[in-house]
Amino acid sequence: MSNTAALGAIEYEIETTWGEDVTTFTTHRLPVLDAIDVSGLVHNKIAPNRVVQYRNDGTPWITMDQGGEFKVKLHLTGHGSTTSGATTVMAIETFLGYVFGNVTVSSATGTTVTGGTATAPTLAGGAFAASSLCRIGAIGDGRGNGQFYAVNAHGANLVLLTAMDATPNNGDVVYSAVNIYPSETPTSGSVQSMRMRFLSANLKYEAHGVFPKSLSISGLNAGEVPTIEVTLGVSWWRQTATGTFPSTVTQSAFTPAPVAAGSFFLQTVGTTTRSKRTHRDLSIEYTMGIAELKGPGGLNQYQSTIGARRLPDSIRVSWSEDAATTIDDLWTSTNRLHACITLSAVAGSAVGFYMPNLCITGARPLQFNGDGINRQRIEAMAYTGPELAAGELGLSAFRMGFA
Structure with missing residues (x-):
């Protein structure tokens, strides 16, 4: 008898060889939001169109x-x-690292402030990686305010690319973060394949040679809950009798925080002075560049996809503000900008973004009616650089931080 479609589970493992025929699924169970839908899997028959001798x-x-x-x-x-x-990378962060390309911690441990300034606090410990993200202080403290900050370097002091609101107090907490970001170097286009098992109260399926094709980030405005939807391609698949439902595989089912008490730092590249925009809505359109590779050498008789490579991504950021001349000034200027965005500042549920090089694009902002208020909208493209740091993290055009 058929059962409800509302119940299900997705288990996954990484593959050592693209599309390998391995049936272990014990690493992680994805905390998916929507009902599992396998109707996009494809296996067709086509007519041979052979010449025959009778009409039918x-x-x-x-x-x-x-x-x-x-x-x-x-x-x-x-x-x-x-x-x-x-601080160590959690399973769900590892999965998102496979989607974007990379994942790493800013520092193996958080620490506290022992002195310094709003742009270069002195820390009691830790070793924060250059170009990584951190979070400092607590909501409403008037200093770090629990917001995300981009790290320039960590030597005698933690040198920030984005200054705090004021000099921190001794004892203010400096939180490490998990950084999720794309690769930038010309030879770093590899894609890590995965295998997944779909479980339900009726049928079960395995998908092999699974790879990211596209993603969509939403829920970035005040009072919303941020989400990401990932479209995953499949090299080959089969219906299976293996797997237990309900699944007992571990799941990182953490409770998210709504977008609240955050900030939007926007400043000319190279300038650290705290400058915050009062944005009313925010959109990040992240278009992944992925090439699906077809060819010989598959590990299943129906496998024609044998790999994938990363191509350039397109990362577009747009936001609106209450109408003011400063919006037009952003558009008319040729300055490159950098942005550090905090969605939420709750310990364990904080999410932020850093884009080191924004170039304003699109139409000149004009006034429009937004919820009955005069507003303007502006957009920019996120690029790597222009001040290139070492490694993929330092080169990355987009960094997402979890803390």
Whole structure:
């Protein structure tokens, strides 16, 4: 008898070889939001169109190769626990690292402030990576305010690319973060494949050679809950009898925080002075560049996709503000900008973004009616640089922080 479609689970593992025929699924169960839909998996038969001798004669159809795609929607939950102490990458962060390309911690441990300034606090410990994100202080303290900050370097002091509101007090907490970001170097276009198992109260399916194709980030405005929807391609798949439902595989099902008490730092590249925009809505359109590779050497008789490579991404940021001349000034200027955005500042549920190089694009902002208020909208493209730091993190055009 058929059962409800509202119940289900997705388990995943990384593959050592693209599309390998391995049936272990024990690493992680994705905390998906929507009902699991495998209707996008593809395996078709086509007509052979063979010449026959009778009007209504026919021959068996040809079973073709497999493919298709499916979507998973997840909350952007932050790290799931405080990063004031020892910090390691969680399973859900690892998955998002496979989607974007990379994941790493800013520092193996958080620490506290012992002195310094709003742009270069002195820390009691920790070793924060250049170009990483951190979070400092607590909401409403008038100093770090629990917001995200971009790190320039960490030597005698933690040198910030984005200054705090005021000099921190001794004892203010400096939180580590998990950084999720794309690769930028010309030879770093590899894609890590995965395998996934879809479980329900009726049928079960395995998907092999799974790879990210696109993503959509939403819920970035005040009072919303941030989410990410990832479209994943499939190299080959099959219906299976293996797997237990309900699944007992571990799940990082953390509770997200709404977008509240955050900030939008926007400043000319190279300038650290605190400058915050009062934005009314925010959109990040992240278009992944992925090339699906077809060819020989598959590990299943129906596998024609044997890999994928990363191409340039397109990262567009747009936001609106109450109408003011400063919006037009942004558009008429040729300055490159950098932005550090905090969605929420709750320990364990904080989510932020840093884009080191924004170039204003699109139409000149004009006044429009937004919720009955005169507003203007402006957009920019996020690029790597222009001040290139070492490594993929320092080169990345987009960094998402969980803390």
